Amino acid sequence: MASSSPSTDRAVPERPSNREWKRFIARTWRGRCPRCGDGTLFVSRFRLRADCEHRGLVFRREQGAMTGQMYLSAVVTEILAAALVLVIFFGTDWGPGLSIAVSVPVIILFSYWFLPRGMGLWVAVGYMTDIANREPWVDGQ
Numbered sequence: 001m002a003s004s005s006p007s008t009d010r011a012v013p014e015r016p017s018n019r020e021w022k023r024f025i026a027r028t029w030r031g032r033c034p035r036c037g038d039g040t041l042f043v044s045r046f047r048l049r050a051d052c053e054h055r056g057l058v059f060r061r062e063q064g065a066m067t068g069q070m071y072l073s074a075v076v077t078e079i080l081a082a083a084l085v086l087v088i089f090f091g092t093d094w095g096p097g098l099s100i101a102v103s104v105p106v107i108i109l110f111s112y113w114f115l116p117r118g119m120g121l122w123v124a125v126g127y128m129t130d131i132a133n134r135e136p137w138v139d140g141q
């Protein structure tokens with residue numbers, strides 16, 4: 001019995017290879033569209049575009065689509081904070097005042113630096129998931 005197979009003339013592979021995953025993540029890490037690498041992800045530092053200005057890939061598909069990014073940023077920042085506390089506690093003889101005076105600005109600066117990258121990573125994860133799910137909007141136009 002012959003079964004119908006999905007169309008093979010689509011530009012998007014069925015599942016992203018490891019090389020493609022790395023390429024998509026590298027593009028979004030630099031603030032670029034995961035699909036074309038030309039379009040920018042952000043209107044401003046913390047404001048994600050609705051879609052790619054070059055090829056129309058939708059970055060913000062629905063309300064709440066970036067909730068996972070908030071968890072990602074929170075977890076990464078908390079891991080850094082925990083590591084910093086351990087390094088300061090075991091690696092220095094600083095008192096509580098100096099420890100807080102050093103660690104709080106480091107965490108705030110890291111959060112400022114990481115937040116747009118976390119948003120980009122989340123866009124890449126969404127894009128790769130959509131490719132794997134064969135969503136129609138990930139194809140070229």
Ligand SMILES: [Zn+2]
Pocket residue numbers: 033034035036037038039052053054055056057
């Ligand atoms: Zn693009």
